[in-house]
Amino acid sequence: MPVQVVRHLDEALDALAAMPRAEPIAGGTDLMVEINFGRRRVSDVVAIDRVDELKELRTGREFRVGAGGDTRIRVGGGVTYTQLLTDGAGSVALWEASRTVGSPQIRNAGTIGGNLATSSPAGDTLPVFAALDATVVLRSREGERRVKFGEFMTGPKRNVRRRDELVLAAEWDDAGPAQTFIKVGTRNAMVIAVASLAFVIDAARRRVGIALGSCGPTIIRAADAERFAQGWLEERGWDRPRRPTEAERGELGRLVAAAARPIDDVRGTAAYRRHVLAVIAARAFDRLAVMT
Amino acid sequence: MTLAPPRTRLRGVVGESAPRSDAPPKTQGSFEYASDLARDGMLHGATVRSPHARARIVRIDTSAARAMPGVVAVLTSADLPTDELFGLMRRDQLVLARGEVRYVGEPVALVAAEDTEQARLATKAVKVEYEPLPAVTDPVAALQSGAPQLHSFGNVIEDVRVVHGDPKAKADIVVSGEYEIGMQDQAPLGPEAGLAIPDADGGVTLHIATQWMHEDLGQIAPCLGLPREKVRLVLAGVGGAFGAREDVTLQIHLCLLALATRKPVRMVYGREESFYGHVHRHPARLWYEHGAKRDGTLVYVRATIVLDGGAYASSSPAVVANAACFGAGPYRVPNAVIHAVGAYTDNPPTGAMRGFGAVQSCFAYEAQMDRLAKALGMDPVELRAKNALRDGDEIITSQPVEGSEPVANLIRRCAAMRSPGEPDTSDPAAMPGGVGNITRGEGVRRGTALAAGFKNVCYSHGFDDYSTARVRLVRERGEPVAYVLTAAAEVGQGIVLVCEQIARSVLEVQRVVVETPNTSIDSAGSSSASRQTWMTGGAVLAACREVRTELERRAKARGRALEDFEVADLLDEPIERTVKHRHRPTEARNETTQNHGHVAFLFAAHRATVDVDVETGLVKVVQVATSQDVGKAINPVAVVGQLEGGIAQGLGLAVMEELQLRDGQIRNASFTDYLLPTMLDMPPVVCDIVEHPHRDAPFGAKGVGEPPTISSTPAIVAAIRAATGRELNRVPVRPDDIVFGTVARSGWRVTPGDDPRKAARTE
């Protein structure tokens, strides 16, 4: 398995274009597992973990002082979870999701680009990108494509990325502080999500994003629940913090659970997944509503 | 002659927390584990395994595999040198399956190739045609008359009855329940690995990570058709064992390949293969009934226990006996009937794992004790203390307890230990769900509960259990050096250090070298049953005493006392003594298991505090406190290590560790889905080490390894019950059980104490 180590984006894109069966490797925390399990046989590998152009992290100074506004956040495909956790993720939910990934060793190596390219329904950053309505920036020698996350991931471990394209970055508008990510697992760390949820209330743009992980073949946007929360916020006013009633929380939870398409598997039952989604969605609503 | 100056104080004697010499290399990654072994020109072995739980082998075609690049040998049962069977307690398994496979993962063929990838690909090219048969995977069903016979000798591996006092005793208050234990795995971090080197004399040397070299040898040599002397074992670095390395896995396979190819052959299981390659903890179904007087005095315990032995016997007979003997717990129970049966099924074989049968029944009888306390309106701690065993009391096999701290003291001390503080709701990582950010206190309820447990140390029921130690005291560059050789396997538990500290204390020499175990010396017995400190520690102690006696004799011959000499001055000739040390004999089991079958008992109590998010069913174990009678802590830090490690394993069984089976298939053979507790799951442990010496043990030191796994599981589950009010009659507890109150039902109606071979379906 020859490995070509590249240091520049152009070099990486050239290598991918030149070798029709080449696979990029970044942290290797997904790819090596696949190879070890014999699920994937790889002939050529392009190591992109030294490419600086992929490590760009633009979280905007405005974000750090907490204002909403029109700040555009950009996280390079080669940015590791550890880097996000130390330098700021430009999104509270993305920070929280990054914190739940694996162990320190995995967070040191694993990248956002790898999580996106793998497109596992259990990928922890993916519900966040869905809820933020983020754009995935893909680049090949032929140029750049910008795809909304909702169109990027098409199924379990499937997405629209062409083999010769790299995930250059993910981009989104700063959504402000009212956002969170919650992940359910039967271990307190280092666990694949049984169910997960990202919830974003972007008061500046009057927008709610709710997305579910590990609850179906792909990341699911809970559209009815988003509309319910949106309506609730319209009615109460986007800027006046107040707690939803128990009935309102319950209704939101019910709508989230209804959006899920869970199955029974070794990690949990479908019934539990629905139940727990309702619980964590209600909790997220409760926590976020007072933050807008 | 000059008087010797006062000896400088020895560092690292018995009772000190001496540092272990393997700690730096293990933590720095330079320790040589069995999987790191290598020889120039070695080949790599790989195993073809059955994908079926039960099937007839129609034919095996190895021609394609043999023709592949790099492939040097492909072996099937047709190539075996003998028809000998192997197996730990019963020889019931062929080295490679012939005619029939009995579980998913059973070895069918072997490959040796020049590199691992070629070997792996060749295993895929071995064509095995199977005719699948309906698999029997419910152990209770396997025991009923009319069930398909999985072996020519039937489906019962072992049948143990304990009948004590009046089997029909009546009581004022009666509680009963059905319980279930899922399949736990030892999951040692070091996978099975070894290196076999063919010897010039037609024999073979096997470097192997194992728990008991001599037992391996006794199974390997006949299967190879070689005399014992031609098979030599050397212990390789062991990356954890916990029972998983008591059975032969790749030992014979490696030797066969080395002998067939005349080349060194290495084999290392991958993580997934490791889950298929070794035996697991017995899943169990238990039906219990407890009777007590109104004042809480226990009157009787009746229980029926079915253990799933899987496809081959392994150590099931002894596990079944343990589940029965210790099935009433560390309490005075005047009347008892316990009927425990181990069943052959088409599930993966089960055998030894830390706690060995005592774990399964402890989960059930401790749940029963809490039920009883509730029915009596009594404090569960008081109920336990009131009935707890003390020296002179008989366990339900009529054997009296001897040399133990009164169990009531352990229970009371444990109950009185420092409690954890209130939950810190500002830090989600400290709450149920951990870093998943589940709760800031929403839905969280705290529960605390206590459990106690016990088991035997050393081998029981008439087994000729011994260990051998050779101690050689020499002078090197003017200094005395003691060399200690035993065949005891260091599996991480610290036996090397125990031997070192004992030798240093008895011989009063600073430099003690514990040599690499091998089979040039007689057996040390297994690193299991919490026995190595007692047995090999005892053998080293006895050998050192003999060496010391010789030193005294030499001193006396020169007209002075030993204290008047530098030890080195007495070593013009080295002194060497070899001692075979036995514990006092135990009695074989009789019809009703009423006899002195065990050497001594180990007791512990655990108190667990948990926070449970009752809405999500997620659990955070906040603290475990434990009181354990260890006899004597030869090395206190090592004892704490055993207590904490055992509790981690007990916690795993309580809330997450389970090999999930469906139709005999393992559904989660990976560390992605077989969840072991992490740092964030493991709570602080508060240890109360009680030292009540046993007169037969070296320095009074009893074994410490197993009790931490026995009562920690029921304590944690009882704490979850206290927090949730749920029944939780099964481990591991799953979120569903907490959220929906799911109760495990076997589907069989069994009257506790009755023969499970006469069970009736509940529908």
Ligand SMILES: Cc1cc2nc3c(=O)[nH]c(=O)nc-3n(C[C@H](O)[C@H](O)[C@H](O)COP(=O)(O)OP(=O)(O)OC[C@H]3O[C@@H](n4cnc5c(N)ncnc54)[C@H](O)[C@@H]3O)c2cc1C
């Ligand atoms: C022990 C362990 C625990 C884990 N825990 C979690 C967890 O809790 N949550 C979670 O979501 N994931 C988890 N993972 C999975 C993995 O760590 C993440 O998905 C990680 O983000 C993958 O990134 P990587 O850089 O290591 O990807 P790699 O393994 O290097 O690559 C994965 C795939 O993406 C492609 N790729 C990588 N980078 C790019 C790029 N910039 N452009 C295009 N293609 C690219 C590769 O070709 C490959 O196909 C875990 C993995 C392990 C081994």
